[in-house]
Amino acid sequence: MGAIDIPAAREGTLPSILVDNARQRGEKTAIREKALGIWQSWTWSEAAKEVEWLACGLAEKGLTRGKNLAIIGQNRPRLYWAFAASQSLGAVPVPLYQDSIANEMEYVLNDADIEFAIVEDQEQVDKLLEILPRCSKLKHIVYCDPRGLRHYENKELINYTDLSDLGQQRAKNSPDFFKSELDQCRPDDVSVILYTSGTTSKPKGVCLTHRAFVDVANGDIGFDGFNDRGEILSYLPMAWVGDHLFSYAQSLVAGFTVNCPESSDTVMIDLREIGPTYYFAPPSVFENLLTQVTIRMEDAGKIKQWLYKTFMGVANKHGPKIMDGESVGLIGRLAYLLGNAFVYGPLRNNLGMNRIKVAYTGGAAIGPDLYRFYRSIGINLKQLYGQTETVAYVCKQPNGQAKIDSVGVPMPGVEIKIADKGEILVKSPGLLKEYYKNAEATQEALTSDGYFRTGDAGFFDDDGHLKIIDRAKDVGALNDNTIFAPQFLENKLKFFPFIKEAVCFGDGKDSVCAFVNIEMDAVGNWAERNGLGYSGYVDLAGKEEVYDLIGECVAKVNADLAKEESLAGSAIKRFLILHKELDADDDELTRTRKVRRGFISEKYGVLVDALYDGSDSCYIETQVKFEDGRSGAISATLKIRNMDNATANQSQGVQ
Amino acid sequence: MAGDRRIGETILRLDDICLSFGGVNALSNISIDVKEHEILAIIGPNGAGKSSLLNVINGVYHPSSGSVTYKGQTRNQMRPHDAATQGIARTFQNIALFKGMSVLNNIMTGRTLKMKAGFFWQCLHLGKARNEEIEHRKKVEEIIDFLQIQSIRKTPVGRLPYGLQKRVELGRALAAEPEILLLDEPMAGMNIEEKEDMSRFILDVNDEFGTTIVLIEHDMGVVMDLSDRVVVLDYGKKIGDGTPDEVRNNQEVIDAYLGVAH
Structure with missing residues (x-):
């Protein structure tokens, strides 16, 4: 990456850093938005002005220290300015997910005592007006895009432009007002309240301070070398801690440019136009991109297909090593260079990832093939780990040490302890101050010595990398x-x-035993290629050859586990292939496709018993619900496969 | 919402129009007043003469008798491009876009009549022509934004699904900044979601730009929801004219649509 001039660590509140930026790099572009087909940009000094006017306008309408302001919409410059404007008045911004339905918003608006809301467009205005009668405190709704709102006559509504004009007037009349408000803000004040999605209970408001964000952002500058020549595309929800850190706090601290896409449908096109230097996406986005590439390659001509296949082979062999700075033979290097010219370079360009210095993924496990693909074509994809309560992340993979199953090493200043049952405890500069108006939850989440209970279980490997294994309660x-x-x-x-x-x-x-569901498409395809006839799912799932195939997969997993001292004992001893697909309609999966382990072990109790009593096969009859609501029964005799092989013995040896 | 729009004076008057092809009387003695800012639907069974009527309005067909008065001017012989210059734009029953051209360029063609720079300057792409293009592009981008088709701006039209092509066609008609917009079955062949979107856009066009809209549509639900006024044709004759409610209860209309026992 060459020499990088690392900017000095920043201090103070987030809006004060904005004002500093306007002074230090006033002519540099702070933020862009694609509107009417053209990238419109604002420099740091223009952005600072916009924030001042908005702040003054809000103050004129009665926003004062200690009040909370809701922000709802897609990533837009005006909404990012709303963060800084409310913070500079000492008020606390509360971003909400823009796709939440009105009733979900109602809870947060009432819980956070929201009096002001700044929203993107008619869609959000409609939702707020719907719940207005039940949100007694909500008094002012500021909208950015007036389209479709011409005939609305609610007294709560005000156009952003009008508010900003009002503020500009006030700023002219009392020029010292903004600065004096700003000076009253302290780094340890709460800077934002982010509501966690709350899968099990009501959402909780996580209160985070200016200092938390500034410290985490400072840590990153040293770790990944962010500077003010960077570009990012802000397309993830503004209410998510990651976006608040990357697109708002880190942009202020490092001074890089934030780009707001034209609409949620144009993200991929905009990505290609901007060519960001830093990129975050959940694994599903990376998977989607790869699928698109694969599909398009299948449609390509023979020569192109051959080129792609050949050079992807080279990339797979040498790419990750080159990325990690390991030694690769001269021939390998030359082949990779050639591949870079013909395939990887154009491919990266097509994905909009030509300029990426570092890309991150997190939030869910990423498949090894997927991970390897991006690293092998020269995209420095790494993993991170953290949660809202710890300002997005506490662990990141260092450059050149990206291991597929680890989430990296603790960031500077972060302390991590492993408690009982492997639960990960964290103490970091970015720790939450409290849950909003919920002392009980705060007390539950923090240990007596100030560590945050993440609820995740994990362990450190020999290189000091953290590996996440599961939710602590499931371990x-x-x-x-x-x-x-x-x-x-x-x-x-x-x-x-x-x-x-x-x-x-x-x-x-x-010992550990497992049920396996085969992937019908992949296994069916494999069976066809190998001349294996089958009549349907149940038949295919019961084939001896398919058991061999899945047996190989299980053996590989066991071999992997054998390398990990603390997990070696949990190698899979016996498995069977289920005769039907697990289905949310039969309550075996949740709607988000997570297995309901408890329910399954009860429903298929006979099979679980058979796995543990040593029998070779087991007869089962299951009720299934069809999509039209009728139910029927499937019966089958399932074989059970033992994994008594070398890997199992080897893992015993390690113990 | 419709109540907020002020429906104005008559902008287009068809007086006693007759049109025949050989022995077939496509239109006989049709008189209709189109008021400014209203949404007027023309309905009727197949072959009732709806499309012929639209073609008379924008000058494709010349009535054998009767007169067309547009903004106070009664015209005799008029060609389609004269109608376009005077602010009458239309879309077609079967999509008539340039399939190989991008969405952007297709909508740009709707601006052709507004381009003032001469052929020579256009070729050189210099001076006035260049500034003009920037101006037109801005207008086109506003339409793209209005119709929410940013993500397909540069996609060739031929690759788009049918519903989106219809939307692009509406965009091209809007690019001419018309005063009267003629829509020939804008929702034919669409699924419910696409119909809802299209209805929304038609209402928005009418509301935001104050454009007068004359549309032919078969989906009665859509017609009754959208229109301020409905005209019913049957075998080239006007058999009904009124608000959706009046038309719905008109015995002659019911007979024409549902058939009568003889």
Whole structure:
């Protein structure tokens, strides 16, 4: 990456850093938005002015220190300015997910005592007007895009432009007002309240301070070398802690340019036009991109296909090593260079990733093939780990040390402890101050010595990298006290294209056994290519050859586990292939496609017993619900496969 | 919402129009007043003469008798491009876009009549022609934004699904900044979601730009929801004219649509 002039660590509140930026790099572009087909840009000094006017306008309408202001909409410059404007008055911005339905918003608006809201467009205005009668405190709704709102006559509504004009007038009449308000803000004040999505209970408002964001952003500058020549595309929800950190706090601290896409449909086109230097996406986005590439390659001509296949082979062999700075032979290097000219370079360009210095993914496990693909074509894709309560992340993979199954090393200033059952405890500069108006939850989340309970279970490997294995509450133990992390095992199995779902058992048992669901398309395709005839799902799932195929996958997982001292004991001893797909309609999966382990072990109790009593096969009859609401029964005799092979013995040896 | 729009004076008057092809009387003695800012629907069974009527309005067909008065001017012989210059734009029953051209360029063609720079300057892409193009592009971008088709701006029209092509065609008609917009079955062949979107856009065009809209449509639900006034044709004759409610209860209309026992 060459020499990088690392900017000095920044201090103060976020809006004060904005004012500094206007002074230090006033003519540099701060933010862009594509509107009417053209990238419109604002420099740091223009952005600072906009913030001042908006702040003055809001103050004129009665926004004061200690009040909260809701921000709802897609990534837009005006909404980012709304963060800074409210913060400079000492008010606290509360971003909400723009796709939430009105009723979900109602809870947050009332919980956070929202009096002011700044929203993007008619869609959000309609939602707020719908719940207005039940949100007694909400008095002012500022909208950015007036389209469709001409005939609205509610007294709560005000156009952003009008408010900004009002503010500009006030700023002219009392020029010292903004500065004096800004000077009253302290780094330890709460800078933002972010509501966690709350899958199990009501959402909780996480209060984070200016200092938390500034410190985390400063840490990053040293770690990944962000500077004011960078570009990012802001397309993830503004209410998500990651976007607030990357697109708002980090942009202020490092001084790089934020780009707001034209609409949510144009993100991929805009990505290509901007060519960001830094990029974050959840694994599903990376997977989508790869699928598109694969599909388009299948439509390409023979020569192109050959080129792609040949050079992807080279990339797969040498790419990750080159990326990690390991030694590669001269011929390998030359072949990679050639591939870069013909395939990887154009491909990166097509994905809009030509200028990327570092890309991150997180939030869910990423498949090894996917991860390897991006790293092999020269995109420095790495993983990170963290949550809202710790300002997005506490661990990141350092350059050149990207391991597929780790989330990297603790960031500077972060302390991590592993508690009982492997639960990860974190103390970091970015820790939450409290949950909003919820002392009980705050007390529950923090230990007496100030560590945050993440609820995730994990461990450190020999190189000091953190590995996440599961949610702590799901982690169990075998009878010999070996840690049993079902999700970790299931994910490892699911990364094989032949396996669609897996369910592992072992808590309170002597060994680990598993149910496997085959991926019909992949296995069916494999069967056709190998001349294996089958009549349908049940038949295919019961084939001896398919058992061999899945057996190989399980053996690989076991071999992987054997390398990990603390998990070696949880190698899979026996497995069976289910005769039907696990389905949300039969309550076996949640609507987000997570396996309901408890329900499954009850429903298929006979099979679980058979796995543990040593029998070779088991007869089962299951009720299934069809999509039209009728129900029927499927019966089959399932074989059970033992994994008594070398890997199993080897893992015993390690113990 | 419709109540907020002020429906104005008559902008277009068809007086006693007759049109025949050989022995077939496509239109006989049709008189209709189109008021400024209204949405007027023309309905009727197949072959009732709806499209012929639109073609008379924008000058494709010349009535054998009767007169067309547009903004106070009664015209005799008029060609389609004269109609276009005077602010009458239309879309077609079967999509008539340039399939190989991008969405952007297709909508740009709608601006042709507004381009003032001469052929020579256009070729050189210099001076006045260049500034003019920037101006037109801005207008086109506003339409793209209005119709929410930013993501397909540069996609060739032939690759788009049918519903989107219809939307692009509406965009091209809007590019001419018309005072009267003639829509020939804007929702034919669309699914419910596409129909809802299109209805929304038609209402928005009418509301935002104050454009007078004359549309032919078969989906009665859509017609009754959208229109301020409905004209019913049957075998080239006008058999109904009134608000959606009046038309719905008109016995002659019911007979024409549902058939009568003889």
